[in-house]
Amino acid sequence: MxxxxxxxxxxxxxxxxxxxxxxxxxxxxxxxxxxxxxxxxxxxxxxxxxxxxxxxxxxxxxxxxxxxxxxxxxxxxxxxxxxxxxxxxxxxxxxxxxxxxxxxxxxxxxxxxxxxxxxxxxxxxxxxxxxxxxxxxxxxxxxxxxxxxxxxxxxxxxxxxxxxxxxxxxxxxxxxxxxxxxxxxxxxxxxxxxxxxxxxxxxxxxxRSMHMSRGEYYRNHLVPVLQDEEVDAASRGLAGAIRTRGGRKATQKEIRRKYGSTKPDVTRETLKRPSVYEHYRQIKRKVAPQPLTHRELSVTADTPMPDYERLLQEVLDVPSGKADATRYHNAVECLLTAIFYPSLSMSDKEAEIHDGRKRIDISYTNTARDGFFKYLIRHRIQSRYVFVECKNYGKDVTNPELDQLSSRFSTLRGEFGILACRSFQDKAAFLRRCRDTARDGRGFVIALDDEDLKRLVSDVMVALNPAPVDESDPDPAPIRPVSDYPLLHERLKELHG
Structure with a gap:
């Protein structure tokens, strides 16, 4: 292979x-x-x-x-x-x-x-x-x-x-x-x-299977309708009704014996009751199918799970400075692609906008079904695409770098981005600059330095390998899904502060 x-x-x-x-x-x-x-x-x-x-x-x-x-x-x-x-x-x-x-x-x-x-x-x-x-x-x-x-x-x-x-x-x-x-x-x-x-x-x-399932439709939608019809027919003494004692519903086995369960059988009975299938279709349309997780892909395709700690170390091992900017860019993209899947997908590096006059270091498509990136959508923060700028500086990033990222935003592309950098001498001051940018209506920027990336990885590892729940604890800490990224929630809350 x-x-x-x-x-x-x-x-x-x-x-x-x-x-x-x-x-x-x-x-x-x-x-x-x-x-x-x-x-x-x-x-x-x-x-x-x-x-x-x-x-x-x-x-x-x-x-x-x-x-x-x-x-x-x-x-x-x-x-x-x-x-x-x-x-x-x-x-x-x-x-x-x-x-x-x-x-x-x-x-x-x-x-x-x-x-x-x-x-x-x-x-x-x-x-x-x-x-x-x-x-x-x-x-x-x-x-x-x-x-x-x-x-x-x-x-x-x-x-x-x-x-x-x-x-x-x-x-x-x-x-x-x-x-x-x-x-x-x-x-x-x-x-x-x-x-x-x-x-x-x-x-x-x-x-691994389709979002629309014939078995699910038959068991959970068509059969219950047929069971109700049989109860009604029996109560009216109609010939051919499935006879039960005590007014109980016919079992699935009894329904299957009378009506069949093959595809032609399901088709025949659904044609008589098209509203049943239409109801099922509408229910499924309201529920977005979940992408395969890393673990499901690993099991199905016999591939290794992401080694988040190794990917983080590859970022940390990059020396700061312009000479290693591309290496840092690639290492950050590797790490974030693994961390943010399946909420973010279809990564693209050096994506051109404004007819090639500007470039975005990394862009992702927001495909979140839950968690932080779905929270952005629900709260009307434009985030069809999420942008990442990578600054491998040996010095502080300041207003020009922040303005560079926010200048990539638009209501059509998105107004949320991440600024990845190595460290801050005055982190609180830069986070205040990010808050000023948000308050001025120029978009939402979350800054992540090396220490923040360490926490992101730690949060993912905890979500994948939660500690055993102490049943005697009256108020146990909640187990967060991998897609919930508490650090990002905290930073977004600071932007609104």
Missing amino acids: TRVSEYYSLGRTQGTLDFVDVDTVNDIQVYVDPGSIRYLQDDWGKQCLKMLETFFDSVLDSVRSNDKRRTVALLSQLREPNETHLGISRGPSAGRGFGSKMGASFAEKLAQSEAAKTGLIQDLEDTAFFIDGVDKDIVSDVTTNIIRGPLITYTQQMAELFGIPLESDVVSGPVWNPVSLDWENGFTELPTPDGKKLLLVPKVIVR
Whole structure:
């Protein structure tokens, strides 16, 4: 097994990489979940969502208008996305999903599906509930096909960030155009380990199972409705009702025996009660799926957990001064990427703004579902993107460095950033400058020196390895989630002080 990080000698492990560090030959059993893409608020996520929606709307329009030629044309372009190395193949990536025959077969099933014709199927995820032969692996493959264009762009960005060589004139595969509503084929630049093209996939959009679960829907939504109907039918003495004693509800086993539990059974009963599935869909839409944690990725992909103490030491070992500015920049990015995942993702170094006239040392996309970075969003602090400036000075940072970071802020990009530096002679004075900047409406800057980074790492280690709870203690200290970063909360509170 050779990981991408090993093949290209990146000197990193999964915890400090934004993409899934796949084996360059075999597959890892995680899947691209379209449900997770719906909650990405950055431009890349919105582009992916637009592609998913326009493609599947086009497919459903062709099904409902009985345009079989258009349906087949749309679905027959789907291919096995072996270049991502995600899924369930045993041995070298071979694809399980769609060749032209499989695409045509899927088109035929959709064309014949009452669930598609009646509007029960509205999104790609719904097909796993109501179309035979479609499950999480197929949904993942189809999603990968549809967002191939953004994945190519993402791969190129990661290649530039880590110095991964790209081959030119690589066949892109079909790329969906959300404007023309058609597929386009061409050539692009991609990594080609061992002569085979590679597409990198962000960790935040992969799951071990889909957010929308047919089993969950059946057990927790459809079965209870069927149980209530059986109670009502029995009370009215209707023939065929499941007979129970004492007015108890029919068991799940009894419901399964009468109505069945296969995909055709679930489809049949849901078509009679479409509001049940619509209720389930609305509930799931209100709950953002959680990205895989470091630990879940470690177990699933057999990769090591981040070594936070080693990453911290690599920052501390960098001598202060201009000569080692790049080394400090890289070490801070490694550490913060590991600490802040999954709240922050899609790291980018030296990102250009204002037509290249200004650069941001590190930018992250805020993908938080809870904790501090979600707190920013809830309290209307613009933070779609979070910026980090790195100052490897042997002297104090002062107003010019603070102004440099705040000048990168905007209501569109974000108004929150972190200034990483080595130390302060008068830390309290600089924190007051940060408070003045916030009070003047120029954004929120949290300064972190080496001692602060030590505390961040300590807090993460405590969250990952909490001390045993003393049951005799009437007021035990709360166990914080990894994403809650108490130091950041304290500094933000000082800015409002």
